[in-house]
Amino acid sequence: xxxxxxxxxxxxxxxxxxxxxxxxxxxxxxxxxxxxxxxxxxxxxxxxxxxxxxxxxxxxxxxxxxxxxxxxxxxxxxxxxxxxxxxxxxxxxxxxxxxxxxxxxxxxxxxxxxxxxxxxxxxxxxxxxxxxxxxxxxxxxxxxxxxxxxxxxxxxxxxxxxxxxxxxxxxxxxxxxxxxxxxxxxxxxxxxxxxxxxxxxxxx
Amino acid sequence: xxxxxxxxxxxxxxxxxxxxxxxxxxxxxxxxxxxxxxxxxxxxxxxxxxxxxxxxxxxxxxxxxxxxxxxxxxxxxxxxxxxxxxxxxxxxxxxxxxxxxxxxxxxxxxxxxxxxxxxxxxxxxxxxxxxxxxxxxxxxxxxxxxxxxxxxxxxxxxxxxxxxxxxxxxxxxxxxxxxxxxxxxxxxxxxxxxxxxxxxxxxx
DNA sequence: CGTGTTCCTGACCAATTGGTCAAACTATTT
DNA sequence: AAATAGTTTGACCAATTGGTCAGGAACACG
Numbered sequence: 001x002x003x004x005x006x007x008x009x010x011x012x013x014x015x016x017x018x019x020x021x022x023x024x025x026x027x028x029x030x031x032x033x034x035x036x037x038x039x040x041x042x043x044x045x046x047x048x049x050x051x052x053x054x055x056x057x058x059x060x061x062x063x064x065x066x067x068x069x070x071x072x073x074x075x076x077x078x079x080x081x082x083x084x085x086x087x088x089x090x091x092x093x094x095x096x097x098x099x100x101x102x103x104x105x106x107x108x109x110x111x112x113x114x115x116x117x118x119x120x121x122x123x124x125x126x127x128x129x130x131x132x133x134x135x136x137x138x139x140x141x142x143x144x145x146x147x148x149x150x151x152x153x154x155x156x157x158x159x160x161x162x163x164x165x166x167x168x169x170x171x172x173x174x175x176x177x178x179x180x181x182x183x184x185x186x187x188x189x190x191x192x193x194x195x196x197x198x199x200x201x202x203x204x
Numbered sequence: 205x206x207x208x209x210x211x212x213x214x215x216x217x218x219x220x221x222x223x224x225x226x227x228x229x230x231x232x233x234x235x236x237x238x239x240x241x242x243x244x245x246x247x248x249x250x251x252x253x254x255x256x257x258x259x260x261x262x263x264x265x266x267x268x269x270x271x272x273x274x275x276x277x278x279x280x281x282x283x284x285x286x287x288x289x290x291x292x293x294x295x296x297x298x299x300x301x302x303x304x305x306x307x308x309x310x311x312x313x314x315x316x317x318x319x320x321x322x323x324x325x326x327x328x329x330x331x332x333x334x335x336x337x338x339x340x341x342x343x344x345x346x347x348x349x350x351x352x353x354x355x356x357x358x359x360x361x362x363x364x365x366x367x368x369x370x371x372x373x374x375x376x377x378x379x380x381x382x383x384x385x386x387x388x389x390x391x392x393x394x395x396x397x398x399x400x401x402x403x404x405x406x407x408x
Numbered sequence: 409c410g411t412g413t414t415c416c417t418g419a420c421c422a423a424t425t426g427g428t429c430a431a432a433c434t435a436t437t438t
Numbered sequence: 439a440a441a442t443a444g445t446t447t448g449a450c451c452a453a454t455t456g457g458t459c460a461g462g463a464a465c466a467c468g
Contacts, residue, residue: 007414007415007465007466009414009415009465010414010415013415027319027320028235028319029233029235029236029315029318029319030236031232031233031235031236032233032234032235032236032319034454034455034456035455035456035457036454036455036456044416045416045417045418046417046455046456046457047416047417047418047457047458047459048415048416048417050456050457050458051414051415051416052415055456055457056455056456056457107318110314110318110373111233111315111318111319113373113374113376113377114233114311114314114315114318114373114374115231115232115233115236115315116231116376117376117377117380121376121380124376124377124380124381125380125381125383128377128380128381129380129381129383132381133381149399149403151396151399151400152392152395152396154381154382155392155393155396155397156396156400158367158370158371158378158393159367159370159396159397159400161370161374162366162367162369162370162374163362163363163366163367165366166362166363166365166366167362169314169317169318170317170318170365170366172317172320172321172325172328173317173321173328173332174362176321176325176328176329176332176333177328177329177332177333177336177337177358178358179329179333188356188359189359189362191356192355192356192359192360192363193359193363195353195355195404196355196360196363196404197404199353199403199404199405199406200399200400200401200403200404201403202403210444211435211436211444211445213435213444213445214444214445217445238424238425238426239425239426239427240424240425240426248446249446249447249448250425250426250427250447251427251428251429251446251447251448252445252446252447254426254427254428255444255445255446259426259427260425260426260427
């Protein structure tokens with residue numbers, strides 16, 4: 001899609017712009033973000049932004065496509081041959097770690113999907129669905145073999161997305177309610193989710 | 205805040221405008237919504253909108269404050285004297301029912317909170333925190349009495365919000381992945397969440 | 409050093425958008 | 439029916455915003 005950067009300056013400036021755009025888009029949504037904000041955040045002039053990218057849409061699209069892959073890595077890592085409960089709780093922990101380390105990426109996707117995913121619907125019904133269906137089949141195998149409790153695998157995956165991404169997407173709310181405990185709530189969340197899923201998945 | 209409507213026409217038109225605004229704000233976020241869109245959706249002219257409301261902000265604010273109360277009703281209904289597991293799974297079901305019946309309201313809040321809740325932060329750190337703390341204390345009492353498993357009550361509430369609102373806020377994604385099953389996924393979700401929380405909360 | 413290429417900018421533009429206002433139109437009341 | 443109060447609108451405005459463009463500055467390289 002986007003022309004491959006060639007010079008050192010291009011590499012550096014494109015990266016700077018994408019970093020600034022991630023900041024601005026994730027905090028304001030596509031429509032709420034302006035090229036001026038992105039330009040200011042990147043320390044560049046607006047016409048200069050448009051020298052590197054064809055337009056606002058192009059910057060946004062580049063962010064979405066280049067980040068989606070990374071975003072799905074934790075699910076890809078779910079290993080059909082591992083210990084079922086350990087694999088799933090491991091997935092939960094990796095996903096929560098993503099929320100801690102990359103909250104802006106999470107909010108970028110959240111903004112997009114809440115508003116109907118107008119620029120991502122193909123990725124969802126295509127590659128994403130394929131990956132989820134594949135991993136859901138693995139989980140279904142485990143529950144049919146009696147290794148984990150019989151829970152619907154698709155909804156199990158949804159619940160993991162929901163509970164883990166909540167800490168990135170609804171960060172202000174979590175902080176507002178857990179007021180004085182600063183950063184510690186991620187560790188508390190890790191412990192809570194570990195217990196929740198261990199208990200729920202245990203076949204006994 | 206907003207002047208109390210007096211005439212029949214005022215009642216009807218204010219309601220029409222708020223309904224249209226809910227549609228538009230929930231689908232596009234505050235910044236993404238335009239007065240023209242709301243006016244068109246309401247079947248009124250833009251200046252006429254502004255005869256009934258002081259401005260875009262005022263319409264949005266009215267929606268947020270008037271809907272927040274309803275939104276929290278399910279949690280208020282959590283009864284300290286009821287059966288612990290039944291109370292909590294009942295709360296889960298009521299909350300999921302809200303997602304099914306009022307997805308636009310859910311998305312209105314989701315849009316606001318994902319973007320840092322600039323217009324709602326006081327409600328969060330005030331009345332919302334108070335209510336959550338109160339109900340969390342009730343849940344803590346249950347787990348200290350050994351009636352439910354020892355899970356952090358605040359994070360338990362967060363997980364319930366996350367899992368239930370997910371079906372409204374990320375509706376396109378859920379539909380995109382569960383493609384052919386139309387509306388049935390809400391019933392599947394109800395069953396899944398019932399099992400998930402029953403299993404996780406059971407003290408044994 | 410000169411020259412071609414890449415990079416950057418100020419000035420500008422058309423479209424969109426939130427909001428105003430005077431005038432016209434419609435209900436309601438007396 | 440006249441007077442009053444409430445409702446609606448077309449025309450207009452200033453600010454914002456995505457994007458363009460011609461030319462200048464910096465850089466690479468023979």
